[in-house]
Amino acid sequence: MIWLTIAAMALLVFASRYVFLEPKLPLRLTAQTQKLLSYSSPAVLTAIWAPIVFLPDGELMLSYKNPYLIAALFAILLAWRTKNVLLTAVLSMALFFIIS
Structure with a gap:
């Protein structure tokens, strides 16, 4: 169960980073959202x-x-x-x- 939790958290962290860092994906944040996230x-x-x-x-x-x-x-x-x-x-x- 612990290994499943670790794998799930690793997948979640990777996916959340990948969505915003991959330049080929069409997702873009507005300037106001970027300022808020800073x-x-x-x-x-x-x-x-x-x-x-x-x-x-x-x-x-x-x-x-x-x-x-x-x-x-x-x-x-x-x-x-x-x-x-x-x-x-x-x-x-x-x-x-x-x-x-």
């Missing part, structure tokens, strides 16, 4: 990281004792200053492991 990635990523950073133990924790929050703020500042994704990821993870 917000989906940040929204999904925010839905993933926000509970981890702000609710590490299931409760709102906005203090200097929250290593997730410290590392996230460090990552934001580092990304803003350096504009280097790899450096930001490595240094912010290193900081998190040091303080946690």
Whole structure:
């Protein structure tokens, strides 16, 4: 049953990508739809990281004792200053492991 679920999800993901990426298919999105879809990635990523950073133990924790929050703020500042994704990821993870 697990393999069937994995195969079905793989097929679903492939089909949804193929429909929009294959240039020979007649399906085209309007400019307004493309603009609307451009917000989906940040929204999904925010839905993933926000509970981890702000609710590490299931409760709102906005203090200097929250290593997730410290590392996230460090990552934001580092990304803003350096504009280097790899450096930001490595240094912010290193900081998190040091303080946690």
